[in-house]
Amino acid sequence: MKKLGFGAMRLPTTDPDKSSAIDFDLVCRMADEFMAAGFTYVDTAYMYHGGLSEEAMRRAFVERYPRDSFCLADKLPVSYVKTAEDYPRLLNEQLKRCGVEYFDYYLLHNISRRVTPVLDKTDGFEFLKSVKENGLARRIGFSYHDNAELLDELLTRYPFVEFVQLQLNYVDWDSEIIEAGKNYEVCRRHGKEVIVMEPVKGGALARLPEEASRVFRDLGDGLSDASYAIRYAASLEGVIMVLSGMSDLTQLRDNVSYMGDFCPLDEREAAAVDNVRAILKERSVIPCTACGYCVNHGDGCPMNIAIPEYFSIYNTVSEFGHSWSTLLKYRNLRGDGHKAPGDCISCGQCEEHCPQKIGIISLLDRMRDMESLMTGETFKL
Ligand code: SF4
Ligand code: SF4
Known part of the structure; x- marks a missing residue:
């Protein structure tokens, strides 16, 4: 499977101030180009675009391509769970919204210490396991936003988890707050595969300030700023997929141009990334990823x-x-x-x-x- 995923969190809209106003026609065109270039992984979630992202993926992929020609990942909104009965209700709603009988990848969404008490009380991880046992998901995991200590504890307690979706990019790698590098190391220690989210940090690494962008330009490869961030994440061992929030055709075409025939960063590119990281740290802006x-x-x-x-x-x-x-x-x-x-x-x-x-x-x-x-x-x- 090619290592670039179609992230459906920031789809194009007909009204820039309304995330629910998805431009379905454009999403279908983007899906066509994505599939035509040989990519297959699609990532959505119950909450994206006010609940309409799942519908958009149904209309763009499920209703237009054979089910076995793409991999659909969806995430269960743990923050909506109050009792154990909520799990099957939400899962069934998601299957219906997406128009599928199973998910290829199914995740508990946004796991952190804030939701672990609810997960413990309602046997959330046991439910996740049952989704796979019942044939409603091919692979199971969770998306994660907390520190390495808790991640280690979770992967020790629930060894049946097959992969973890991590926020990982070259700026957050050694961040004390995000602990991207430490979380990645924990996953590798437990033998878990990693799916990367926010490789361009909500778009910030695709629009670098001039001083930083010049470092990449000086390499003379003619590649975009975003390309180095996405390839940085994809170069890490154990990373099976890098998600890019697809917002328009230009971005999609840029992404597929260097991920179709993916090459890990070479030494001079890796050195340029280190240089850019240092420049950005100096500027120290608010580390918001616009996740909402x-x-x-x-x-x-x-x-x-x-x-x-x-x-x-x-x-x-x-x-x-x-x-x-x-x-x-x-x-x-x-x-x-x-x-x-x-x-x-x-x-x-x-x-x-x-x-x-x-x-x-x-x-x-x-x-x-x-x-x-x-x-x-x-x-x-
Ligand atoms: S401030 Fe809001 S939008 Fe920004 S990273 Fe935090 S939760 Fe996401
Ligand atoms: S920004 Fe809104 S949610 Fe956050 S503390 Fe202020 S009033 Fe509360």
């Missing part, structure tokens, strides 16, 4: 604060300076009824769900006068 968990999981933000969008604006202005487009984006968000960063009531709901463990409340507090910061001489928090 802070505003979509649990009860969501009671103040309707557009956390990922505000962080994205901050990062863009920090890296590239002032621009009218970022100011406009901020004003549009406010115009759509989103409260300002300073309206946060510090309830903590967002931080509880953030896989990157970002100190959201204190950042929002420092961003409370965002508009004047963006129109002033300097943008500093």
Whole structure:
């Protein structure tokens, strides 16, 4: 199987401010190019695009290609589980939404210490095992967002898990918060295969600041910034798949161009990655991946604060300076009824769900006068 997966978390939409407005026609065209290039792995989840990502994968792949010509991965939303009865109900709903009788890869979604008490109480991992035993999944695993110590404990307790989906990219590799490298080592020690998510860190490594991008350009290979991030992840031993959130045809074509006939990074490319990592660390922007968990999981933000969008604006202005487009984006968000960063009531709901463990409340507090910061001489928090 080629090592590039069609990530269905950030599909193209007809309205940039509405994640549910999926552009189904475009998704079908992207699916066609993906399949025509010989790629087969498709990754969705119950919660992506407000529940519509699974439907999009049904319409683009399941209803248009033979079932055995692609691998479909789906994830059970553990944060929606209250009792053991919720597991089969959610699984059946997912099979129906996707229009399939089984999943090739089935995962417990977003495992961290926040959900392990519920998993223990409801025998969540035993349910996962039964999904495979009953022929409803070919392979079973979980996506993971916590530290290496807990991962080691989970893989020791549940040796039947076959793979782990990890956030892994060259910036987070030695991050004290994400522990990507340590988590990868734990998986290898337990003999588990790894599927990589966020290889371009929510798009940040595809749009590098000039100083960093120049390092890759100077290699003279004519490859995109994203290509080095995706190939970095795919070069690691035991990594069986690297997911790329497919948002448009340009991105898809770029991804398939170097992953069709994949070559691991050579020595000089690996040295360039080290160099870029050092440059990015110096700039130290907010490590938000725009996953949206802070505003979509649990009860969501009671103040309707557009956390990922505000962080994205901050990062863009920090890296590239002032621009009218970022100011406009901020004003549009406010115009759509989103409260300002300073309206946060510090309830903590967002931080509880953030896989990157970002100190959201204190950042929002420092961003409370965002508009004047963006129109002033300097943008500093
Ligand atoms: S802490 Fe602030 S930003 Fe976070 S969910 Fe509560 S009100 Fe929203
Ligand atoms: S703040 Fe955290 S939870 Fe929210 S979008 Fe960013 S990374 Fe995801």
